Amino acid sequence: MAVKGHKLCCPTATYGGERLLRHKSILIDFQDGGNVRRYFGRKLLIYALTFFLAVTIDWLIPRFMPGNPIANMLSRATVNVENAQVMYDYFARVFGLDLPIWQQYLNFWIALFHGDLGISVYLFPTPVTTVLMRAVPYDAFLLIPSILLSWYAGNKFGAFAARSKWLDNTISPLGYVLTATPYMWLGILFAWFLGIVLDIFPIAGAYSFQMRPHLSLVFIGSVLQHWFLPFASLFLVGFGGQAIGMRNMIIYELEADYSHYLEALGAPRSLIRKYAFRNAILPQITGLALSLGVIVAGALVTEVVFSYPGIGYLLLAAIQNQDYFLIQGCFLFIIIGVLLANFIIDIVYVIIDPRTRRGMTGETA
Amino acid sequence: MKKQKKKSEFLYFTLRNRKLRIGLTIVLFFLVLSFIGPMLARNAPFAYVNPNGAQPPSSKYWFGTTFFGQDVFAQFVHGLRATFLVGIVGGGIGTLIGILVGFTAGYRGGMVDEVLNILTNIVLVIPTLAVLLIIAAYLEVRSIPMECIFIGFTAWPWTARAIRAQTFSLRTREFVDLARMSGMKSFKIIFTEIAPNMMSYLVMAFILQFGGAILNAATLDFIGLGPTNAISLGLMMQYAVLWGALQLGSWWWFIPPGLAITTIVGALYIMNVGLDEVFNPKLREM
Numbered sequence: 001m002a003v004k005g006h007k008l009c010c011p012t013a014t015y016g017g018e019r020l021l022r023h024k025s026i027l028i029d030f031q032d033g034g035n036v037r038r039y040f041g042r043k044l045l046i047y048a049l050t051f052f053l054a055v056t057i058d059w060l061i062p063r064f065m066p067g068n069p070i071a072n073m074l075s076r077a078t079v080n081v082e083n084a085q086v087m088y089d090y091f092a093r094v095f096g097l098d099l100p101i102w103q104q105y106l107n108f109w110i111a112l113f114h115g116d117l118g119i120s121v122y123l124f125p126t127p128v129t130t131v132l133m134r135a136v137p138y139d140a141f142l143l144i145p146s147i148l149l150s151w152y153a154g155n156k157f158g159a160f161a162a163r164s165k166w167l168d169n170t171i172s173p174l175g176y177v178l179t180a181t182p183y184m185w186l187g188i189l190f191a192w193f194l195g196i197v198l199d200i201f202p203i204a205g206a207y208s209f210q211m212r213p214h215l216s217l218v219f220i221g222s223v224l225q226h227w228f229l230p231f232a233s234l235f236l237v238g239f240g241g242q243a244i245g246m247r248n249m250i251i252y253e254l255e256a257d258y259s260h261y262l263e264a265l266g267a268p269r270s271l272i273r274k275y276a277f278r279n280a281i282l283p284q285i286t287g288l289a290l291s292l293g294v295i296v297a298g299a300l301v302t303e304v305v306f307s308y309p310g311i312g313y314l315l316l317a318a319i320q321n322q323d324y325f326l327i328q329g330c331f332l333f334i335i336i337g338v339l340l341a342n343f344i345i346d347i348v349y350v351i352i353d354p355r356t357r358r359g360m361t362g363e364t365a
Numbered sequence: 366m367k368k369q370k371k372k373s374e375f376l377y378f379t380l381r382n383r384k385l386r387i388g389l390t391i392v393l394f395f396l397v398l399s400f401i402g403p404m405l406a407r408n409a410p411f412a413y414v415n416p417n418g419a420q421p422p423s424s425k426y427w428f429g430t431t432f433f434g435q436d437v438f439a440q441f442v443h444g445l446r447a448t449f450l451v452g453i454v455g456g457g458i459g460t461l462i463g464i465l466v467g468f469t470a471g472y473r474g475g476m477v478d479e480v481l482n483i484l485t486n487i488v489l490v491i492p493t494l495a496v497l498l499i500i501a502a503y504l505e506v507r508s509i510p511m512e513c514i515f516i517g518f519t520a521w522p523w524t525a526r527a528i529r530a531q532t533f534s535l536r537t538r539e540f541v542d543l544a545r546m547s548g549m550k551s552f553k554i555i556f557t558e559i560a561p562n563m564m565s566y567l568v569m570a571f572i573l574q575f576g577g578a579i580l581n582a583a584t585l586d587f588i589g590l591g592p593t594n595a596i597s598l599g600l601m602m603q604y605a606v607l608w609g610a611l612q613l614g615s616w617w618w619f620i621p622p623g624l625a626i627t628t629i630v631g632a633l634y635i636m637n638v639g640l641d642e643v644f645n646p647k648l649r650e651m
Contacts, residue, residue, distance in 0.1 A: 050487045057496065061503055173635070180576065180631035182583045184602060185623030192611045192619070203611070290523070293492035300494065301587050305606060312588075319502060319589045327502045334495045342490055 036350055043346050047339050054335040058328050059108045083124070090119065117332065118325030122317055128329035131314065136333070138206055139310040141227065143299050146234035151288055153235075154242020159277050161243065162250035172247060178240025183298035186233040187305035194229060201229050204307040230306045234298055238291075245287050249280035282353055289345040292338050378643045385639030391632035395625060399449050402442025410440040410596045419615045429617035432608045440596050441621050447509050447597040448579055448626065451516065455578035458517025460571045463524025468555045470525070471532025481525075489522040494584055501590035509592045512585065516578045524570045531563050565644035569637055576633040583626055598622035 099107070111117075117128040161171035195203035207213065208222045253259060253276035262272045300312030307313060311330050318326035379385060408414045415426065415434035422429040428437035470481040497515050501507060535541060536559065544554045560567070585591055586599025587606075605611075605619035 046483060046486045046490065049483065050490050053487060054491060054495075057499060061499055176634045176638075177627065177631045180580075180634055181627045182580055182587075182599075182602075182623060184584070184587045184606075185619075185627065188602065188606060188611065188619050188623065192614075192616065196611055196614065290489065293490075293494065296492050297494035297581075297584050301584055304588060315498070316589055324502070327499065331495050331499045334492055338492050338495075339490065 039350065040346070043343070047343065051335065051339060054332065055109065055112060056105075058331055059105060062324055062328070063104075087121070087124070112332075117329040120318075120323055120326045122321040122323040122326060128325050131326065132311065132329050132333050135309060135311050135314050138308060139299065139303075139312075139337075142230055142234065142303070142308065142310060143295070146231050146238060146299075147288070147292075147295060150235045150238030151242050151284070154239045155246045155281065155284055157239070158243035158246025158248075159250050159273070159280070161247045162254070163273075168247065172244065175240040175244040175247070178236055179244060181237055181240075182301075183233060183237055184301040184305050186237060187230065187302045190229045190233055191305055202226050203229065206309050226306075226308070230302045230308050233302055233305075234295070237298060238295060241291065242284070242288075245284055246280060249283055250276050253277075253279050282349070285345060285349050285352065289342050292341050296334055296338060375643070382639045382643055384635050385643060388632040388634075388636030388639060391628060392636065395445060395629050396449060399442060399445035402445060403439075406436065406439035406442055408436040408439045410443045411435060412439075419610075419613060419618070421615075422617050428621055429615070431604070431618055432610065432613065432615065437601075437618055437621065440601055441598070441625070443596045444598040444601055444622060445625060447592070447595055448582070448629070450509055451513050451582040451597075452575045452579045452629075454510070454513035455516035455520070455582065456571060456574035456576075458514060459520035459574040459578065460524055460567070462517065462521035463570065463574075464528055464567065466521065466525035467528025468532055468559070471529040472536055472551060472555055472559065474533075474536075478529075482529075485522045485525050485529075488519065489526070491519075493519040493581065497581070497585055498588070498590060501585065505593075507591070507593045509595050509597070512582055512592060513578075516581050516585075520574060520577055520581065524574060527570060528563070528566070531566055532559055535559050535562055565640065569640055569644075572633050572637050572640070576630040579626060579630055598626055 115129050117132075120126050120128050120131050123131055157171065158175070161167050161175075190201075191203040195201050202208070202225055206223060206226050207219065208226075211219055211222060213219065250273070254272070256276075256279075259272050259276060262275065299310070300315060302308070303310045303312030304316045311333060314326065315330045317323070318330065413434045414436055415430040418430070418434050419432045420426065420430045426436055426438065428441055431437060431440075466481055466485065470478040470485070493516075496519055500515060501512075504511070532555075541554060541558050544558045549558075582591070582597065583599035583602070586597050587603045589603060591597055591600045591603070599622070601622040602619055605615070610616075610618040
């Protein structure tokens with residue numbers, strides 16, 4: 001059935017699927033060898049095109065979808081009569097529906113570069129950029145630790161699982177179940193069991209409602225307490241995916257020629273594993289970049305469960321209030337965040353992989 | 366003769382593989398439940414049947430009732446149907462686009478490959494949910510088939526990449542060259558010479574797309590952009606959280622939908638590992 005030399009050996013896991021079905025060549029191919037300048041040139045081109053496309057979608061959809069968003073927005077927003085009139089004029093002007101299409105498009109870009117994403121209806125009259133800027137620190141505080149820690153711990157644990165059949169049979173199924181868990185459900189279970197039934201953790205907000213943000217141990221303690229459950233649910237789901245990914249990569253590396261050669265030379269198993277681990281780390285970095293979209297989606301719903309005031313929570317409010325400017329702003333912020341993270345991962349990849357620096361081409365499909 | 370032997374051998378390893386057996390049983394169980402469940406349910410999913418509001422599971426309401434007195438079991442089985450529909454149709458569309466793009470890019474190579482590759486990378490980098498969100502937010506009426514289409518159209522890139530890489534390694538083989546020399550059309554070469562050699566890969570890609578579509582739909586539903594005229598497992602969880610099921614301790618409202626999703630997707634993943642072992646003899650002993 002399988003073609004000779006057709007290595008199907010390494011389906012690895014996170015739930016977009018991108019890493020469940022992969023083998024090394026796909027990931028190497030994504031990073032695409034070559035010298036550093038070419039590598040970054042290509043990447044930046046793709047990111048620039050992506051950003052362009054995203055902004056275009058952001059502009060296009062409100063204008064070409066059926067229905068009248070302005071009327072919709074105003075009918076949902078509970079404002080008094082004179083405010084409604086002001087808002088209607090404002091929106092009509094911002095949408096600039098009387099201008100020619102290309103002019104509208106150009107104006108959209110100009111406004112964007114001035115940091116003007118419109119004014120929130122739900123939090124009228126705060127500009128969308130301000131609203132989002134307030135939320136971003138919470139997202140960073142939640143996402144960065146959970147991504148880095150789950151990646152680190154998952155890799156360590158996955159490499160450990162590949163050691164013996166017994167470990168593999170106990171750890172791998174756990175990894176698969178974790179990576180199959182919808183983020184919000186794990187969050188709901190935590191919030192219900194640890195938050196309500198056992199009453200150990202608070203389940204709403206980023207700090208206690210009785211407090212005002214200030215610098216003191218009590219306040220920091222409250223922030224950490226509120227942070228822990230959303231962090232833990234993001235961490236666990238990510239951990240499962242990373243562990244499975246690493247486990248599969250290690251098994252693939254242990255089947256490689258160099259491992260067999262080392263074995264034939266009589267090298268100790270620990271040395272072979274060390275080499276396998278180092279080789280498996282590179283595709284794991286690419287894998288992390290590919291799963292960022294899924295992780296961000298996970299963070300959005302986790303914030304909804306815990307009423308954690310990041311972009312996900314804002315987004316829910318924006319959707320419920322039909323606050324289209326805020327929805328569009330959230331969309332752009334998410335895209336920019338993911339592109340930035342991708343770019344950082346690219347830099348890390350170049351630092352770690354000596355081949356990209358020396359202009360050697362990696363193995364290609 | 367030879368073909369028949371091969372088939373029975375395949376069947377033998379399929380049935381012998383424990384992971385595949387377990388995964389398949391679980392998925393089939395839920396599939397059957399989604400078919401017969403709505404007939405067993407005595408109430409419509411949104412009907413307010415219990416005047417007492419939220420009540421734990423009982424002989425009358427097998428999974429209890431919601432805050433509004435709706436039958437959780439009825440919602441659950443109808444939601445299960447939606448889940449399978451999104452998985453099969455959404456995952457199917459995603460796989461199909463991935464196959465088309467992957468085959469075209471991998472077989473043609475050159476400029477076509479370059480352009481498709483850039484397109485694939487762009488869609489790969491964009492967070493799927495963000496795009497779904499902006500589209501769904503502007504639609505006043507949303508249905509499950511629409512959700513399937515959106516999910517399918519944003520989930521294909523990784524499949525396209527995987528299939529492109531496979532096609533790349535197959536297209537220079539002797540038998541493909543031979544077919545080309547005999548004057549076969551590219552389209553025919555792809556589907557009669559290349560595709561059958563990576564059938565296992567395609568099946569596995571579909572299974573993963575299936576699971577991914579279910580999780581994507583749950584996320585979209587949970588954030589308030591699910592179907593406006595139907596019930597789904599993600600919507601059940603959203604209602605449960607919005608209407609204070611956590612604070613009221615109505616665990617029967619939010620545990621079944623999440624548990625079903627986790628079990629189905631987990632079973633699909635395990636099935637995939639099993640299939641991998643069946644198709645790839647090298648992995649069997651591990």
